[in-house]
Amino acid sequence: MSAAVEIQLIAVVVAAACALPGVFLVLRRMAMMSDAISHTVLLGIVLTFFVLRDLESPWLILGAALMGVVTVSLVELLNGTRLVKEDAAIGLVFPALFSVAVILISKYAHGVHLDSDAVLLGELAFAPFDRWTILGIDLPHALVVMSGVLILNIIFIALFYKELKLATFDAGLAATLGLSPVIVHYGLMTIVSITAVGAFDAVGAILVVAMMITPAAAAYLLTDKLEWMLGWSVLLGAASGVSGYWLAAWLDANIAGSMATMTGVLFVVVFLVAPERGVVALARRRARQKWEFAQTALAIHLWHHEGTPAYAEECRVEHLTEHMHWEADFAEALVQRAQKAGVVTRRGNDLYLTDNGRLLAREMLSY
């Protein structure tokens, strides 16, 4: 495999691994927890490194994941004192832990492959140089690690799919059925922490947030089904990964930053054109509803006066501007639409309901 293919492969695997737990974070309204965790896992890495003096050790992942869970517990502990609100608790805990990590690195870990820029940026471009041989196949280290994380995430979600789904959409029912919300919560947080550590090397702390939250939020606009949302999230993440790589190659810029940028670009596209929930679809639905509402109002208006002496006056198109407070242009356009829809017929300047129109008015009034 060439380096370019390998990097894209890693990008896709990272994106997929992040996008899966991201879906649950978005649905459970805990997106900012990923921000906190992705920062504090650094402290876990640093502390474990000080104990083991080895940056390759698999224990690093464990130590970092543990720190992620510690972060969540600290936030909840602080929140539990009721002295600060939850958002402030998050905003207090992770900068402090992250600061400790950055200071420890700059003070005691000089010359080690651990510096605060790498922490934030990550550098995928170098990933193919660091290789492992697994079962006789020579693979980049990051690819092996992230594939492991991805498989772990898939297994976790597959095994506890029902539980996660229930606890996410109906926490009360889940608790009634004997599913501990605490266990589900911490299980998910552990998975988020492990994913953050794994992705850390490749994309850096803050971009973990981009890969977790942005594709999942875009997916949330595309579907109402959890299975589909997971699928869309992975797909959008992978697309950001590949397109981010090419953007970075074109600009000769940081790959992770470009991937995050692409998640944003894809999000904006989805935000605008998503069927049903996109801004464009929303605007069109609003416009259609405006016309439909006006048309119904017109039908009711005519039906109301039908057969009364005032009808000759009320049925005139110009009269609509006074009685219904419609602009003349709007009234004219509306009448044309209503004619096309078979709600009214027009003779000269007078309007008459069709049978269809009468039915529409009666139906609406009977609600």
Next chain:
Amino acid sequence: MNLLEWLNLLLTDYTLRTVALGAATLGVTSGALGTFAMLRRQSLLGDAMSHAALPGVIIAFMLTGSKSPEVLMGGAAVAGILGTLTLIVITRYSRIKEDSALGIVLSVFFGFGLMLLTFLQRNPDARQAGLSTFLFGQAATLLERDVWVMGIFGGGALLLMLIFWKEFKLLSFDRDFGASLGLPMVMLDVLLTTLLVVAIVIGLQAVGVVLMSAMVVAPAAAARQWTNRLGLMALLAAIFGAMSGVGGAMISSTGEGLSTGPVVVLVASGIVIVSLFLAPNRGLVWSAWRRQKNRRQLRVETVLYDMYRLAQQHDDWDYPHEVAVLQAMNLNQGGVRNSLRKLAERGLVTEKGNGLWSLTQSGWEQAMNLFKKGGSA
């Protein structure tokens, strides 16, 4: 170095004085305005704003080629406001919740900024050197001119905050009432949010985009513990902010290779921890002590109540009772002897020798007052 030497250095050493003044300015501004952010539950908005400012700094530099503070701060402010607007648009026009929107704005803007920064760094042009200090901040790079700009913007923001104090107070605590008075609440909201952006932006060079948000949250969270009054809280938050800013900047400029941001944040976090534990009334130590006191009070009253009931049954307030009886009535929860001693100190019971205790006249009267409504202790 002792305190006096420090002070002397502070007044005479150019770098140190500049750093301290700059850090104090950013601390005061972000502390005071952070008070409103915290009360309005926008603590994490600061996080998103400061991350979102990064591409603004880089683009401002790319467009002008200048690294003067007003240009970079201007760029940062525009990007910060754009980030906030994006956040509002996302939550307003889709079903995406605020937390996800914060995460999106924060990470995408920041990622975009990093992309631009690395793009600049790989071009052979030395002028961009130093832009990366905006990540973690480097107070030592502050020049006197930078501090002047910070002071003008920060002072302006604080002045506006004071002018619209009453309106902002209303906005934070009872928005609907404000609207019913005919105040332009949306405009005030925009103004206050803009002031918060200013507070964040002036701190970026010293503390960095990654950790600047902590300067909005921490001083306000610490100040909240000491008082229930908004004015005092803002004042305290400003003082705490200045303390963390100056303390952190000093420590980092003496130690080698230390970015300022992390040190400032740790000083601020230290102030928060002290406040959480020691603040009167709300503090953890204080409330634990109060709970302990209440529990003891309750135990003493229980014993008095038991004595009163026994006295009623014997129809004789002076009738002496065994401690063991009282202990049994107390379900052996302990502390009965201690409570009796406390009651004796208050002259409500007396020991009739040999582990026998009885109520005194005043004890009987007080117990009647306390319990005659049939209430249980």
